[in-house]
Amino acid sequence: MQSLHPVSRETLRRLEVFVGLFEKWSRSINLAAPSTLPHIWERHILDSAQIFALNPGPKAWLDIGSGGGFPGIVTAVLLCEQGAGHVDLVESNQKKAAFLRRALAETGGRGAVHAIRIEQAQKTLSGFDAVSARAVADLDMVLGYCSSWLEEGATAYFHKGRDYRREIDKARRSWSFDLVEHTSIVDADSVILQISKPVRT
Structure with a gap:
């Protein structure tokens, strides 16, 4: 696997187990x-x-x-190398939540699955350092979903495609926030938006 940094054989094996499971359930x-x-x-x-x-x-x-475990399950597997850390995965679709639980069980990933809606998660989950979301909603909406955790001090990492500039401009009409743009290593037209300190304007 092309990688951002070397991973252990054990981590690679865990990822291979996940890919096999993903292909089967797909x-x-x-x-x-x-x-x-x-x-x-x-x-x-x-x-x-x-x-x-x-x-x-x-x-x-x-x-x-x-959803299918991206990036949540991958993060949970990579945390195994750290020997600490944890991912709480929120997925309201019961079949996908069942897949995610199976993936954690078979890979040994450091995480837990919550088969609830994001609105319920806002009321019951807290204390995070980082929040991730991939293909969930446009930036304005996903900031609304995540603002309570970001106000607690978490930093958000959102995958966005080539239309990300329009999403940022739209979100800026309703929010002020600190933003760092990271060009994706997979697709030069895509980015990871690193966002903190959102305030609704």
Whole structure:
């Protein structure tokens, strides 16, 4: 696997277990766009791993709209090398939540799955260092979902595609926030938006 930093054989084995499980479950439930499945290592695993590389170490992560496990399960696996840290994965779809629980069990990833809506998670989950979201909503909406955790001091890492500039401009009409743009190592037209200190204006 092309990688952002060397990973142990054990971590690579865990990721291989996850990919095998993902491919198996994808035959019966929609975990990702079918066109991306032949390129899962680059389009999903490496794309997810770059989030962790921006904020490595044994942190408390929240991943919302976890879906097929990107980046939440990948982060949970990478935390195994740290021997500490944890990911809370929020996914309201019961079938996808079942897949995520199975993925954590078979990879030994450091995480837990919450089969609840994001609105409920806002009331019951707290104390995070970092929040991730991939393909959940546009930036304005996802900031609304995550603002309570960011106000507590968490930093957000959001995958965004080539239309990210329009999303930033739209969000700026309703929010002020600190922003760092990281060009994706997988797609030069995509970015990771690192956001902190949001204030609704």
